[in-house]
Amino acid sequence: MHRYIPHTEEEIKEMLQEIGVGSIDDLFIDVPKTIDGYNIPDGKDEFTVRKLVEELARKNKTFEPEFVFLGAGIYYHYIPTVVKHLAANPNFVTAYTPYQAEVSQGTLQMLFEYQTMMCELTGMEVANSSMYDGASSFAESLLMATRITGKYKMLVARTINPEYRTVARTYTKPIGIKIEELGYTELGTVNLDELKAKLDDETAAVAVAYPNFFGFIEDLKAIRSLIPQNVVFIVVAEPVSLALLEAPGKFGADIVIGEGQSLGVTPNLGGPGIGFFTTLEKHVRKMPGRLIGQTKDLEGKIGYVMILQTREQHIRREKATSNICSNQAYIALINAIYLSVMGPQGLREVAYRSYNNAHYLAKKLEEAGFAKIFSGEFFNEFVVRVPDDYRNRWHEMAKNGILGPIPIDRVYKELGPSALVCATEVNTKESMDKLVEVMKK
């Protein structure tokens, strides 16, 4: 007997009798017995399990949000209490993929609304109901560009999150996609001359980030004007920034993707987060992932179902637009609740405060001798020159409760000693002044 498994001895006997076998072992006659149980300790009561896991949790250090100055793709934002409470509803948590639409209208309507919200933020026409993370969304956007154009050369800005580029290489290598990088200028944004020089008839797509990994705001208008219409324009966007910055859809983006963690999701050591994926209706049949659409029931009542499933793996098998099946629907729920609570005005305030905090911090750091490496316009992150021994100091700061700007010179060797500084609305004037003081030491 076990608390999760209801069978009594008596019932087991009755059931075996009904089946017509003498013992449980008789049900496993086809199975070659290679082990006699596992070399794993016996199960534990809840009290003991709790203690063991809590002990592990205590071996981690968590930081007060206002003392976090580390972003680089995962951001601390204030998450209203109501988000957690609503998302904890077991009718969301313990439901499956909505295969029976009539008893999954909660999931389906929520995802339809989530898709709408992501379309609104990005300025695009269609959003899918989620990918694993920003990196897998990015990788799949390149695969999609090849499906659209039949071409294999991708021009990818070096200012896109390095992990996204790494994951994209893993995904795209087997089908022969070639990724060429585009460098950046002293503004911290993509080098347009290099873009012009590398664009040719073989180019399937141009991909840039907005704001980019350094926090700088690419001029999407200028970039699009250099790209022929038949080249797919991919924008990796930070969704909070889109409350302040013009939607990429307005600049002729074909695909806008990114990481949705900053919309109400705790940092979670990087997972689960969520990849969002949006595009134009004309490309929808080339799009990966699951789509929810509106329809009617036989009495004319509005309802929601999964649509265009003929692109998907369970029908198209090896000819599917992607292999994704389980996605991050639950995190889409968190995004949707967060965006509902914040609304357009709240999200804009979060975006503007993040922007303003970063600019205040940049000024203070500059005054303290930490020069900005790039001179362009940035959103909530920027790069500063740091002393050679900064990495040690970064570890030292962490000991003292400050998650400081992350050194990035191991990835961007050409920059020399440098760190990526992040501010969001959770940082206070006091915490930022403290950071400057500590970094000066």
Next chain:
Amino acid sequence: MTIFERSKPGRKGYELPAYDVPDSGCNVPEHLLRKDPPMLPEVSEVDVVRHYTNLALKNYSVDRGFYPLGSCTMKYNPKINEDMAMLFTQLHPFQPRETIEGAVQLMGHLKELLCEITGTDDMTLQPAAGAHGELTGLLIARAYFEDIGELEKRKKVIVPDSAHGTNPASAAMAGFEVIEIKSGPDGCVDLEELKKHLDDTVAVIMLTNPNTLGLFEKDILTIAKMAHDVGALLYYDGANLNAIMGRTRPGDMGFDIVHLNLHKTFSTPHGMGGPGSGPIGVKARLAPYLPVPVVRKSGEKYELDYNLPKSIGMVRTFYGNFLVLVKAYTYILTMGGKGLKHVSDMAVLNANYLRVKLSKTFKIAYDRICMHEFVIDNEEFAKKTGVKTLDIAKRLLDYGLHAPTIYFPLIVHEAMMIEPTETESKQTLDTFVEAMERIAKEAQENPQLVKGAPYTTPVRRLDDVSATKYPVFRFKR
């Protein structure tokens, strides 16, 4: 009503603290500044609460009742798993290594436990879902063959026609040519058919065992030998691991690459479609190709190993769906080795009990001892009554039950695939049998009644066809 229709301009559900940072002014060039605010809802907190609470009421879930979706393993999700995951939400993936000691230890322990369960030597916890794991596993196979100089000739991946759709899709994404082989009359891999396609141009054979008919591939040791004799690798789709725990391990059967679905077998909930988690275990010779970082024990400590020159790279950012890993770890500590065996024993007992009970009314596709699931074949039933599997599924909803998986596997027409899992009691199974018997009777006496189902759900039967023909992708005012 959608959340957008609840919206009123100027209403709000948030409040930010007083703000005392001097305004630095906005220097973003005019053309890059947003002109029209996004149409997000403008609602109060109570509007948000009621909206999502009411949506939740329109969902069926494991916490509400029986959810016998074949191949999905919808078992009960213990509440402590959720609480334990909450202890780890505030960690940044880039915070210094020394500040995430507990998280790394947890991943290290979990990996060792999962290696023991799968019978593999090393593992990555990074893949975010089963299909993501499949892709990872196949990329590992690809890297291995490239390394030993055989990638040029080994272009094929063999999958049975009963395989999950993700198998061929993942193989194609990994750049392989997919060879589908027909199952034998007994529902298992047909060895003659396999022999026909098996030579040194094959890179990988992908199998689910027990397979999607709920039958154990009894010739698995022979199949493994056949694969290895031509130098191919054997891949294990872990969707059905819930049937065999504590008795045999994929690695022991000869599988070289094994994926797990933590959201299925290890009770981390499915969350309406994810997050899942699809760790990949491999035999030692494939370990050099795992995606980075790999958690490994070095002395007494666990370390994150990024130094794998032959690695396939990364398949997602950071460490995978870490909170899902915490839930699986909690579950394994709770169940222990013996408990996991008990899980499979009871899952298989439940499936066989249902199979025998239902066989009195319905045709079982392969009516012999099954593993944790089995398939009903309603082809004749549909011909006789005009009531199709879809109709039965919809009618079950009226009885307050979730329907089984339908029309899968594709090799059984009018298929209904039933997986009760171990967490369901005999009473629940009996209730399901009664409902199925009543529907069978209805189908004979009043087929229109069944064909018109469901009647009691938040919406009646939905029009899928026009939803796809004239797609509405988003709400518009």
